[in-house]
Amino acid sequence: MTGCVAVVGAGQAGLQLATTLRTLGYDGRIVLVGAEPGLPYQRPPLSKGFLAGTVPHEELELRDPSLLAEQRIELHAGRRVVGAVLDRAGGLLRLDDGSELAFDRLGLATGATARRLPVPGADLPGMLTLRSVADAEQLRAGLADAADIIVVGGGFVGLEVAATARAQGRRVTVVEAADRLLARVVAAPFSAHVRTWHEARGTTVLTGAAVAGLTGTDRVTGVTLGDGRTLPADLVVAGVGASPVTSLAEELGLDVERGIVTDVAGRTSHPRVVAVGDCTVQPHPHAPDRLLGIESVNNAVEQATAAAAVLLGHEPAPRGVPWFWSNQGDLRLQLVGISDGYDELVVRRGGSAGEGRLTVLYYRWGRLIAADVAGNPRDFTAIRSALAEGRTLDPILAQDTDVPLRTLLTEARGLPADAAARA
Amino acid sequence: MPTIEFTCPDGSRRTVEARAGASVMETAVKLGVPGIVGECGGGLSCATCHVFVDVDQIDVTGRATDFEEEMLEDAMTPPTELSRLSCQIAMSDALDGLRVTIAKEQQ
Numbered sequence: 001m002t003g004c005v006a007v008v009g010a011g012q013a014g015l016q017l018a019t020t021l022r023t024l025g026y027d028g029r030i031v032l033v034g035a036e037p038g039l040p041y042q043r044p045p046l047s048k049g050f051l052a053g054t055v056p057h058e059e060l061e062l063r064d065p066s067l068l069a070e071q072r073i074e075l076h077a078g079r080r081v082v083g084a085v086l087d088r089a090g091g092l093l094r095l096d097d098g099s100e101l102a103f104d105r106l107g108l109a110t111g112a113t114a115r116r117l118p119v120p121g122a123d124l125p126g127m128l129t130l131r132s133v134a135d136a137e138q139l140r141a142g143l144a145d146a147a148d149i150i151v152v153g154g155g156f157v158g159l160e161v162a163a164t165a166r167a168q169g170r171r172v173t174v175v176e177a178a179d180r181l182l183a184r185v186v187a188a189p190f191s192a193h194v195r196t197w198h199e200a201r202g203t204t205v206l207t208g209a210a211v212a213g214l215t216g217t218d219r220v221t222g223v224t225l226g227d228g229r230t231l232p233a234d235l236v237v238a239g240v241g242a243s244p245v246t247s248l249a250e251e252l253g254l255d256v257e258r259g260i261v262t263d264v265a266g267r268t269s270h271p272r273v274v275a276v277g278d279c280t281v282q283p284h285p286h287a288p289d290r291l292l293g294i295e296s297v298n299n300a301v302e303q304a305t306a307a308a309a310v311l312l313g314h315e316p317a318p319r320g321v322p323w324f325w326s327n328q329g330d331l332r333l334q335l336v337g338i339s340d341g342y343d344e345l346v347v348r349r350g351g352s353a354g355e356g357r358l359t360v361l362y363y364r365w366g367r368l369i370a371a372d373v374a375g376n377p378r379d380f381t382a383i384r385s386a387l388a389e390g391r392t393l394d395p396i397l398a399q400d401t402d403v404p405l406r407t408l409l410t411e412a413r414g415l416p417a418d419a420a421a422r423a
Numbered sequence: 424m425p426t427i428e429f430t431c432p433d434g435s436r437r438t439v440e441a442r443a444g445a446s447v448m449e450t451a452v453k454l455g456v457p458g459i460v461g462e463c464g465g466g467l468s469c470a471t472c473h474v475f476v477d478v479d480q481i482d483v484t485g486r487a488t489d490f491e492e493e494m495l496e497d498a499m500t501p502p503t504e505l506s507r508l509s510c511q512i513a514m515s516d517a518l519d520g521l522r523v524t525i526a527k528e529q530q
Contacts, residue, residue: 044464048466059449061453062452067454071455297462297463298462327467332490377470377496381497382497385497
């Protein structure tokens, strides 16, 4: 089989798609177009080790150039797609250097952009977001000579940045509009655990606090809250979510709804186009009529691996259990499954679990669907195995931290979680 | 540059050069050594980079930390006292010639 697969977007998902095509035996051209300069790199350390200065740039890079050459993956880094056409047999991309690229199959891995604060002053110097390595370099330089840091948004990126800045001795305030941290993703007991960790290290956490605007003339000097208070700031970092990049998909006439609409294997509304990673929305595992954006390395890798099979006409492997991690200083969070839609919670803490450990188990219709784990890899691996094998564990027995979870795993009975959603 | 000899899950051997300071996991993934996934990129969060260190070298690499040991407890390939998560082994000249066997199944 010859031809050319063009992959637009050279992040974790785009690279995975390109390399998997080769390992599955595709012999045609593979062209990977990335808007950012340099080699494909991983983003998770940008808010942690790279920001702290402990992870060097080389460690971010996902593949050695020698491997890309060996796999005949043509990387066009620092190039943007400025025009595209698509018909039933393939299409053409026009790049910003004037070159054109004909393809017979296309992968979109265009990622997401950091949302900006929709308030006055959001364009002042000293107001930063974090998405790319260039953003991280700018933030690292800014942290070096700032005393007061305000992080707007108590989500994962914001809290990771807060932990890194606080460890460097900066005065850090986290401003969150919701009434608790990580409100969209975890249950209240887990939010409280994370808040306690940050406060114990000297970070100020303000919840239920809306940002009305930023003050300053030639650069930011403060953040004005909804109640009229102005907090002094030398540097403001907004971690208020990301918006999928869908402009190319829209230009090509693909179905787009917040993100590019795909199935779990990255199929789009066009048979010759797949889309993978943060630019996509896909069916919710417990409510297949709802679409879910899953911004994680795990999703990028699995969806891209499946999409490569789809592009080659192979049956994709079934998806595994989604999972996510966040390291905030020595606070290690591991989330597994999709907890959205739970109807029962079990909190596991204290006893022999030890100080600083917390596991929250999520149930739906009596069956385990997800868990959030802080500092307890035993619980995390036991639950990950349980969910992968379709097993559950008794919600009452699970409260006893003296009992290892893996000894409690039983076959799940009754309605599977997704059937329950349809019932 | 220090070298690492990997024994891959299919039994084949592959020797590669590592950047000093790079982890064993990072070296394997970047060069396409099969069998090491390293999904979390070295965050000590996924347990998909399980290796067995050569018995004569485990004292140089050091043994798994408590957290690492807990991550490995339920690994699909059962851990031994030579088990490490290879994202936690940083290469240096002292480790030149390191021999590791990649676990047949990861997670």
